[in-house]
Amino acid sequence: MARTTLHSQSSRLAAVQTPVIPVVGRWIAETPGTISLGQGVVSYGPPPEAIEAARRFGYALTDHRYGPVEGLPALVEAIEGKLAQENSIRVRGSSRVVVTAGGNLAFVNAILAVTDPGDEVILPAPYYFNHEMAIVIAGGRAVAVPTLRDYQLDVQAIADAITPRTRAVVTVSPNNPTGAMYSAESLRAVNALCGDRGLFHIHDEAYEYFTYDGVADFSPGAIDGASAHTISLYSLSKAYGLASWRIGYMVIPETLWDAVNKIQDTLLICPPAVSQHAAIAALQIGRPYTSAHLPELDGLRRLIFEALGAPDVPCDVPPAGGAFYYLVRVHSTLDPLVLTERLIRNHQVAVIPGSAFGDTAGCSIRISYGALRPESVAEGVGRLVSGLRAEVSL
Numbered sequence: 092m093a094r095t096t097l098h099s100q101s102s103r104l105a106a107v108q109t110p111v112i113p114v115v116g117r118w119i120a121e122t123p124g125t126i127s128l129g130q131g132v133v134s135y136g137p138p139p140e141a142i143e144a145a146r147r148f149g150y151a152l153t154d155h156r157y158g159p160v161e162g163l164p165a166l167v168e169a170i171e172g173k174l175a176q177e178n179s180i181r182v183r184g185s186s187r188v189v190v191t192a193g194g195n196l197a198f199v200n201a202i203l204a205v206t207d208p209g210d211e212v213i214l215p216a217p218y219y220f221n222h223e224m225a226i227v228i229a230g231g232r233a234v235a236v237p238t239l240r241d242y243q244l245d246v247q248a249i250a251d252a253i254t255p256r257t258r259a260v261v262t263v264s265p266n267n268p269t270g271a272m273y274s275a276e277s278l279r280a281v282n283a284l285c286g287d288r289g290l291f292h293i294h295d296e297a298y299e300y301f302t303y304d305g306v307a308d309f310s311p312g313a314i315d316g317a318s319a320h321t322i323s324l325y326s327l328s329k330a331y332g333l334a335s336w337r338i339g340y341m342v343i344p345e346t347l348w349d350a351v352n353k354i355q356d357t358l359l360i361c362p363p364a365v366s367q368h369a370a371i372a373a374l375q376i377g378r379p380y381t382s383a384h385l386p387e388l389d390g391l392r393r394l395i396f397e398a399l400g401a402p403d404v405p406c407d408v409p410p411a412g413g414a415f416y417y418l419v420r421v422h423s424t425l426d427p428l429v430l431t432e433r434l435i436r437n438h439q440v441a442v443i444p445g446s447a448f449g450d451t452a453g454c455s456i457r458i459s460y461g462a463l464r465p466e467s468v469a470e471g472v473g474r475l476v477s478g479l480r481a482e483v484s485l
């Protein structure tokens with residue numbers, strides 16, 4: 092009997108971009124000695140206290156059972172204290188905290204909770220690729236709205252992009268991939284716009300501690316009257332060097348709890364308990380753990396700006412006051428993916444093509460300086476400068 096052909100993958104998924112990091116990772120593996128200014132991770136590991144907490148885990152039978160969907164009460168309480176003290180966000184009453192398996196799952200929870208298939212979500216571009224991917228996976232439409240020349244928000248363009256199908260506007264500050272810190276004024280404007288137009292404002296603060304030049308991070312969730320329409324996302328991956336432990340959290344309006352409860356109960360059941368215990372210990376150390384690394388990161392930030400800003404390097408470097416990224420505009424008509432491959436294979440330095448972040452207008456590349464020791468960054472930037480000179484003049 093003839094067999095019916097197996098259906099291929101869902102057409103929704105066929106429309107999702109292929110993750111670029113593994114592609115770049117393969118080129119790096121094929122080019123020994125490459126210095127990676129690619130993946131957005133930090134150079135340091137977690138606080139020893141977090142590792143110690145993990146070591147103490149597992150002796151009680153309850154350690155091995157499912158826990159609450161929204162996270163262990165002790166962790167939720169620690170997060171609430173941190174939010175009140177550092178972000179001026181008062182949880183309880185109109186909003187609540189949900190611990191997630193990293194900021195990425197928090198975003199997926201948010202999108203599934205507020206959209207139906209076909210709905211639109213506005214992403215200022217360049218955007219963090221997993222945000223766009225999550226929206227498409229959920230059956231939504233990611234509406235990219237260009238930022239200004241300095242990668243700041245274009246609030247008028249965001250307002251103009253709103254349609255009857257729009258459900259949310261996403262902002263990320265400090266930003267990945269640009270390193271931009273959005274002004275408090277523009278974040279207030281977006282938040283007010285969302286409130287007025289009946290939209291959710293989803294704000295990602297994964298890099299909240301990574302700010303320079305004395306500029307403080309601003310949390311739109313703290314604005315009076317914002318809690319009913321604001322979803323704030325956080326991560327322990329960067330701040331505490333806990334990327335593989337998969338702990339993040341979200342602050343959601345109380346009205347979304349039923350929806351998020353259903354989603355997280357299905358996708359995760361509960362955040363991994365051992366990681367939650369490590370997270371409690373990390374939060375007890377708190378912000379100073381990250382702050383201790385900032386002078387070194389700031390030094391690298393300045394070094395890169397000066398090296399790539401030299402007049403004979405064929406690129407523009409918009410200033411970046413946060414995170415650990417630059418999104419550099421290269422004076423070239425090359426496809427940025429092609430340029431990335433050439434930089435790796437011919438010059439042994441890796442970057443991420445701007446096209447992965449929806450920056451399709453020209454040839455841009457993202458440089459990450461979080462993961463390397465200063466000596467390697469200096470050497471990597473030297474290779475990048477000579478690589479750009481060589482590849483762009485060809």
Ligand SMILES: Cc1ncc(COP(=O)(O)O)c(C=O)c1O
Nearest residue numbers: 193194195219267297326328339
């Ligand atoms: C803006 C932004 N949000 C979220 C994440 C994901 O963080 P997590 O490891 O907590 O899922 C990243 C990671 O690069 C990021 O850049």
